[in-house]
Amino acid sequence: MEYDIIEKVTELSLSGLRLDAKLARAARLLLDAVPYEQCVFYILDPEKKVFEKKAFAGEEITLIESYGETQGLPGLVKKKKSPVEIYKKDPASTVWEGVDDAGLKGYKSALAYPLKDKENFFGVVYLKSARKAEVSKMKRRVLGIMALQASSFIKCADLAESHERIHRELKEIEERLASSEKLMALGDMAATLAHEIRNPLISIGGFVGRLKKHLGPGSPCIPYVDQVLKEVGRLEKLMNGVTSFVKDSAVNLRPDDLNGIMDEVLEIFEDEFTAHGIQVKKAFSEVSIGVEVDREQLKIAFDNLIVNAIQSMEHGGVLQLSTSLEGGRAVVSIADSGGGIEPRNLGFIFNPFFTTKTHGTGLGLPITNSIILRHKGAIEVENNPGVGVTFRVMLPYLRQLRSAG
Ligand SMILES: Nc1ncnc2c1ncn2[C@@H]1O[C@H](COP(=O)(O)OP(=O)(O)O)[C@@H](O)[C@H]1O
Numbered sequence: 001m002e003y004d005i006i007e008k009v010t011e012l013s014l015s016g017l018r019l020d021a022k023l024a025r026a027a028r029l030l031l032d033a034v035p036y037e038q039c040v041f042y043i044l045d046p047e048k049k050v051f052e053k054k055a056f057a058g059e060e061i062t063l064i065e066s067y068g069e070t071q072g073l074p075g076l077v078k079k080k081k082s083p084v085e086i087y088k089k090d091p092a093s094t095v096w097e098g099v100d101d102a103g104l105k106g107y108k109s110a111l112a113y114p115l116k117d118k119e120n121f122f123g124v125v126y127l128k129s130a131r132k133a134e135v136s137k138m139k140r141r142v143l144g145i146m147a148l149q150a151s152s153f154i155k156c157a158d159l160a161e162s163h164e165r166i167h168r169e170l171k172e173i174e175e176r177l178a179s180s181e182k183l184m185a186l187g188d189m190a191a192t193l194a195h196e197i198r199n200p201l202i203s204i205g206g207f208v209g210r211l212k213k214h215l216g217p218g219s220p221c222i223p224y225v226d227q228v229l230k231e232v233g234r235l236e237k238l239m240n241g242v243t244s245f246v247k248d249s250a251v252n253l254r255p256d257d258l259n260g261i262m263d264e265v266l267e268i269f270e271d272e273f274t275a276h277g278i279q280v281k282k283a284f285s286e287v288s289i290g291v292e293v294d295r296e297q298l299k300i301a302f303d304n305l306i307v308n309a310i311q312s313m314e315h316g317g318v319l320q321l322s323t324s325l326e327g328g329r330a331v332v333s334i335a336d337s338g339g340g341i342e343p344r345n346l347g348f349i350f351n352p353f354f355t356t357k358t359h360g361t362g363l364g365l366p367i368t369n370s371i372i373l374r375h376k377g378a379i380e381v382e383n384n385p386g387v388g389v390t391f392r393v394m395l396p397y398l399r400q401l402r403s404a405g
Pocket residue numbers: 304308309312336338339340341345349354355356357359360361362363364365366389
């Protein structure tokens with residue numbers, strides 16, 4: 001008889017059933033083996049610190065759904081980490097031998113085994129009877145074995161769950177890798193295209209320039225020619241952007257002064273600030289900040305950040321710029337009041353070709369990022385939806401240059 005049960009529970013462990021179904025069957029088998037009328041499996045949720053009823057068999061009288069981790073008989077078993085058996089002396093009470101457990105109401109004897117392995121405590125298997133249950137030594141051993149088996153069900157289910165989670169995570173990583181490979185292929189294509197477009201663009205620019213000279217200053221066609229030249233210039237800039245983003249062009253580092261670079265960048269935008277009613281507030285470090293940078297590339301990086309800020313404040317706003325030294329790093333902060341980035345877009349803004357603008361290229365931020373990374377720096381974004389965005393660019397600090405003044 002005992003061996004039968006052990007065999008059945010072992011078979012159960014090899015079945016493909018879900019944990020609760022396995023435990024429910026084990027509960028049934030237990031009730032067949034020992035003289036109890038209710039068998040409940042409580043599993044401990046270590047985060048919530050509660051025992052939850054996972055499966056049961058037998059009578060449904062005073063079936064408790066959950067216990068706090070120190071409550072009732074399950075709490076006592078957890079504390080002792082060993083089986084607890086109790087009998088009722090006073091038939092009306094729910095407090096037996098110091099254990100206060102509402103689940104004991106209407107019963108006369110109870111027996112609970114811990115479900116555990118060497119390191120972990122998973123829960124308890126809780127048996128109750130309305131009579132004074134007599135359990136032989138042999139049956140107790142069987143109960144012990146079954147509790148061990150049930151512990152192994154739970155452990156297997158835990159392992160299966162973490163296995164599944166790892167599998168899911170791996171899959172996500174694989175997908176991300178595949179999409180970054182796609183991006184790289186796209187980048188190669190963009191570089192080739194940009195190269196092919198740039199050469200004819202240069203000749204278009206050159207020839208239109210010559211045409212302008214031939215037309216002479218009084219010609220009514222001059223505005224058209226200027227328009228062509230302007231558009232050609234814009235396209236050239238875009239193509240330069242694509243190539244500078246795609247090819248990992250080396251930076252040509254030279255000692256420079258960060259405040260000076262920022263001033264030069266700001267100068268280019270003076271007219272635009274006025275045109276859009278943008279107030280510029282400068283808070284530059286009083287001492288010059290020495291950095292070792294590729295001035296032209298760094299200017300492109302800041303240029304992109306300021307263009308984005310201006311575009312976010314088409315109808316006016318405040319642009320706050322500061323330079324400082326923080327923890328041995330040179331920091332440039334560019335803050336706008338343009339309403340910020342929609343939170344759902346925030347994760348994508350550094351992706352090539354991601355844009356929310358009708359005529360955007362989606363290359364500004366990825367180019368900026370790659371330039372800053374090539375300077376061994378970093379960019380941080382602080383987004384305040386409805387208010388504005390602050391981009392903070394951190395660069396390695398070289399030394400304090402002598403003050404210009
Ligand atoms: N200062 C900013 N304020 C609000 N949104 C911004 C700002 N800077 C960047 N973004 C968002 O990030 C996107 C990507 O920017 P970017 O790479 O420069 O490409 P583009 O400017 O061509 O759209 C923008 O389309 C915009 O949605």
